[in-house]
Amino acid sequence: MKRSEINAIMKDGLAFLKRMNFLMPPFAHWSPSDWKRKGAECHDIIDQQLGWDITDFGSGDFNKVGLFLFTIRNGKFSDLKLKDGKVYAEKIMIVRENQLTPTHFHYQKMEDIINRGGGNLVIRLWNSTPSEKLAQSTVTVAMDGVQVKVKAGGTITLKPGESVCLPQRLYHRFWGQAGKGMVLVGEVSRVNDDHVDNRFFDPVGRFPQIEEDVAPLHLLYNDYAKYYRGLAASGKRRGNDCTCH
Numbered sequence: 001m002k003r004s005e006i007n008a009i010m011k012d013g014l015a016f017l018k019r020m021n022f023l024m025p026p027f028a029h030w031s032p033s034d035w036k037r038k039g040a041e042c043h044d045i046i047d048q049q050l051g052w053d054i055t056d057f058g059s060g061d062f063n064k065v066g067l068f069l070f071t072i073r074n075g076k077f078s079d080l081k082l083k084d085g086k087v088y089a090e091k092i093m094i095v096r097e098n099q100l101t102p103t104h105f106h107y108q109k110m111e112d113i114i115n116r117g118g119g120n121l122v123i124r125l126w127n128s129t130p131s132e133k134l135a136q137s138t139v140t141v142a143m144d145g146v147q148v149k150v151k152a153g154g155t156i157t158l159k160p161g162e163s164v165c166l167p168q169r170l171y172h173r174f175w176g177q178a179g180k181g182m183v184l185v186g187e188v189s190r191v192n193d194d195h196v197d198n199r200f201f202d203p204v205g206r207f208p209q210i211e212e213d214v215a216p217l218h219l220l221y222n223d224y225a226k227y228y229r230g231l232a233a234s235g236k237r238r239g240n241d242c243t244c245h
Contacts, residue, residue, distance in 0.1 A: 001054070001055075001056050001062065001209070001211070002210070002211045002213045002214075003211065003212050003213055003214050003215070003216060004070055004213050004214045005062065005216040006054050006167045006208075006210065006216075006220070007214065007216065008058065008175065009054050009062065010052065010054065010217050010218055011069060011217065013094050014028075016094055016118075016182055016184070017092070017094075017184070020117050020118065020184045022092065022116065022184060023125050024070065024072075024092075025072060026043055027042075027045060027051065028051070028218065029050070029218065030218065030219070031217075031218065032215065032216050032219060032223075032227050035219055035224070035227040035228050036226040036227055036228075036229060038228060039102075039229070040089070040230070041194070042228070045078070045150070045224075046221075046224055047076060047185065048071075048073070048074040048075060048076060048086075049071060049074055049192070049193065049194070049221050050071045050072065050073070050074055050221065051070065051071060051219065051220070051221040051224075052069075052070055052219065052220045052221060053069040053070065053071060053220060053221060054066075054067075054068055054069070054070075054208070054220060055205075055206065055207060055208050056205075056208055057102055057204040057205055057206065058100075058204050058205025058208070058209070059204075062099075063096060063099060064098075064100065065099070065100045065101075065102065066097065066099055066101075066142070067093060067095065068093060068094040069080055069091055069092075069093045069094075070091065070092050070093075071089065071090075071091050071192065071221070072090045072091060072092060073088070073089060073090045074086075074088075074089040074090075074191060074192055075087055075089065075191040075204075076191060076193075077108075077191060077193055077196075079191060080190075080191055081205065086191070087190060087191055088188070088189070088190065088191070089109075089187075089188075089189045089190065089191055089192040090186070090187065090188050090189075091186070091187040091189075091192070092116075092184070092185070092186055092187075093184075093186075093187060094124045094182055094183070094184060094185070095121060095174065095175065095176045095182065095183045095185055095187040096176050096182050096183075097119065097175075097176040097177070097178050097179070097180065097181065097182065098172075098175055098176065098178050099175055099176055100173060100198055101126075101173060101174050101175070102173055102202060102204050103126075103134075103171050103172070103173040103201040103202065104171065104172070104173070104198050104199060104200045104201065105128055105168070105170055105171045105172065105198075105199050106167060106168055106169075106170050106197050106198060106199070107168060107169065107196075107197050107199060108190065108191075108197055109168065109189050109190045109191070109192055109197055110165065110166065110167050110168055110189060110190050111165070111166050111187050111188065111190070112163050112164070112165050112166075112186075112187070112188045112189065113158065113163060113164050113174075113181060113185060113186075113187055114162075114163040114185065114186035114188065115154070115158040115159060115160050115162050115163065115168060115184070115185060115186075116146055116159060116160070116184040116185060116186045117160045117161075117183075117184045118160065118180075118181050118182050118183045118184045119176050119177055119180030119181040119182060119183045120157050120158065120159050120160075120176070120177040120180045120183065121157070121174055121175075121176060121177070121183045121185055122155050122156075122157050122158075122174060122175055122176070122177050123155060123156050123157075123158065123164065123172055123173070123174040123207060123239075124153060124154070124155045124172065124173050124174070125139045125141065125150050125152075125153075125154065125155070125170065125171065125172050126139065126153055126171040126172075127139055127158065127170060127171070128169045128170065128171050129150065129168075130183035132199060132237040134152070134153070134171060134201065135152060136152045137152060138150070138151060138152065139151070139152065139154070139170070140165065141156070141164050141165060141167075141170070142165045143156065143158075143162065143163065143164045144162060144163055144164075148164075155199065157204075163186075169199075172200060194206060194207075196233050207222055207245075
């Protein structure tokens, strides 16, 4: 993806969020120059992988296969072992009409997907087999506390205000329903680490390869190492035992 495209997606997304009366945290608006002035007080943002995450999954066509995400709060995998660890996460996402997020599941993350407003979100579901294939068994999920059964590869549709709980190892793919407009999607989950916890059924590029044709408007969380002097001073990324690519 070109950086200019990512910047435009951010601007469009912020405008949509404003129309939906969803307010972003202050660091969402920091510029690269702002980040260069930040110190150790911001380590939690780095350690917990908070912030912007715009991806086309390596498709080269964001509008067809892609997703707008922003991680608002998160813990670390190491917190899952602690009695008082921060074991939850929250994201806000924007899904465009017919814009596909590819089929995947999470090894440890259980998540609630919530339609916060706008259009309708369509989700296709499969159980997984022990060998991580698509199972042909009936899927059972809880939609706002009500158990719903769906045939393998069947879909559910979340209208504004509706939600579904997706357990670990449940394959899902989703998109915005045609003719209904963009969808504001919330995610409340266990700790999230997109570097190690995603299992895509077909190989994809989770994070985009970026052509730096212009300067960043706001930093993606994989950009922090280039601008945040707190990381440079420590010489390594703190937090989870995985490398930022």
